Amino acid sequence: MTKATIAGALAVDTALDVLFGDGNSIRFEDCWLRDHCRCSSCYHSDTFQRANHILEIPDATILNIESNETQIDVEWSDNHKSTYTAEFLSKFDYKTWKESKRLKPVLWHGDISDKIAKVHVDEFLKSVDGAKHVFQSLLDYGVALIEGVGVSEEATEEVCKALGGVQHTIFGGMWKFTTRADHADTAYTNLPLAAHNDNTYFTEAAGLQILHCLEHTNGTGGETILVDGFYGANQLKQELPEDFKFLTTFNVEAEYIEEGHHHTYSAPVIRVDNDTGDLVQIRFNVYDRAAMAFRNSNDCRSYYRSLRSLAKHYENINNQWRFKLKPGTVMAMDNFRVLHGRTGFSGSRVLCGSYVARSDWLDRARALALIQ
Ligand SMILES: C[N+](C)(C)CCCC[C@H](N)C(=O)O
Numbered sequence: 001m002t003k004a005t006i007a008g009a010l011a012v013d014t015a016l017d018v019l020f021g022d023g024n025s026i027r028f029e030d031c032w033l034r035d036h037c038r039c040s041s042c043y044h045s046d047t048f049q050r051a052n053h054i055l056e057i058p059d060a061t062i063l064n065i066e067s068n069e070t071q072i073d074v075e076w077s078d079n080h081k082s083t084y085t086a087e088f089l090s091k092f093d094y095k096t097w098k099e100s101k102r103l104k105p106v107l108w109h110g111d112i113s114d115k116i117a118k119v120h121v122d123e124f125l126k127s128v129d130g131a132k133h134v135f136q137s138l139l140d141y142g143v144a145l146i147e148g149v150g151v152s153e154e155a156t157e158e159v160c161k162a163l164g165g166v167q168h169t170i171f172g173g174m175w176k177f178t179t180r181a182d183h184a185d186t187a188y189t190n191l192p193l194a195a196h197n198d199n200t201y202f203t204e205a206a207g208l209q210i211l212h213c214l215e216h217t218n219g220t221g222g223e224t225i226l227v228d229g230f231y232g233a234n235q236l237k238q239e240l241p242e243d244f245k246f247l248t249t250f251n252v253e254a255e256y257i258e259e260g261h262h263h264t265y266s267a268p269v270i271r272v273d274n275d276t277g278d279l280v281q282i283r284f285n286v287y288d289r290a291a292m293a294f295r296n297s298n299d300c301r302s303y304y305r306s307l308r309s310l311a312k313h314y315e316n317i318n319n320q321w322r323f324k325l326k327p328g329t330v331m332a333m334d335n336f337r338v339l340h341g342r343t344g345f346s347g348s349r350v351l352c353g354s355y356v357a358r359s360d361w362l363d364r365a366r367a368l369a370l371i372q
């Protein structure tokens with residue numbers, strides 16, 4: 001991108017029209033300008049925080065402006081003076097600003113083993129390029145594999161920390177699970193699990209789920225199933241827009257119950273960004289649906305019809321990627337997007353892993369300059 005320059009500025013009533021060197025023009029309201037003054041009494045540049053309460057910001061008007069190619073100086077009716085650089089102002093064109101914040105998931109179906117990142121653990125932990133590769137894969141496909149990891153909970157924990165940090169829940173921080181019923185949940189059995197998102201009963205579901213199969217001996221099955229929740233939702237939107245609409249607006253309740261715990265949360269199964277229409281989150285889990293009452297017959301029937309319409313995409317074998325997790329390979333997936341499951345199994349199968357909060361893995365991706 002070329003450096004932003006100012007071609008002209010014109011005060012109009014209660015706003016300032018700024019014309020940039022590239023021909024683009026942006027209107028800034030005076031209340032916005034005053035709030036965005038970056039002088040040391042308005043902004044702590046060492047903490048990147050505003051210095052004043054919103055009620056303290058004076059309702060001043062613009063008295064005078066002076067501009068050159070690189071900045072605009074504003075003199076206010078209360079004698080305050082502000083300077084805005086071309087660089088700063090140019091970032092606040094609504095369209096490009098909004099666009100710059102959008103994630104650009106690459107929708108997929110079927111086997112994506114040749115598309116996603118498969119990065120050696122040393123490269124992931126010790127090099128910026130390795131870390132970027134993993135996080136870019138999580139942003140694009142919602143899946144990444146980290147290979148060559150020590151077959152232990154400790155080695156897995158190091159990876160979880162680097163992915164954003166271990167998130168503590170009722171299941172613990174780092175968890176290890178097998179067929180022993182440590183928690184009242186089907187994950188702790190050898191039964192098959194159809195593709196689902198975890199934590200539909202939390203006010204905020206885990207951002208990433210990380211799984212490392214430490215052992216599977218004396219048995220068969222236990223294949224991992226992954227499916228892109230956004231791909232299925234998008235297919236539904238095209239084929240049955242009414243069902244899609246219903247799932248974006250109707251609150252489906254989920255719950256998790258065990259001794260001493262009762263989590264419940266009610267929200268749409270498909271969450272979209274109201275401005276862009278972008279898919280934000282899929283909250284699909286057929287097992288953890290709570291028993292619900294319905295306002296009327298229509299809602300009740302729409303619930304079953306639309307959930308089944310969506311489920312067909314997730315259960316479609318052509319949309320799923322199935323593979324066997326091997327000791328030494330850590331899988332990380334975006335629990336806001338990618339559904340996971342497993343086939344039933346026999347023998348001794350031990351997995352460990354953790355959740356990572358969405359805020360924390362996106363923080364890492366932002367620190368690596370992969371997103372804004
Ligand atoms: C991952 N871990 C083994 C800790 C627990 C799984 C929780 C399972 C729960 N039914 C859900 O889908 O959220």
Ligand SMILES: O=C(O)CCC(=O)C(=O)O
Binds near residue numbers: 193211224340341342
């Ligand atoms: O056993 C597996 O591979 C996954 C089980 C599961 O769904 C979970 O732990 O959340």
Ligand SMILES: [Fe+2]
Binds near residue numbers: 187196197198340
């Ligand atoms: Fe799960």
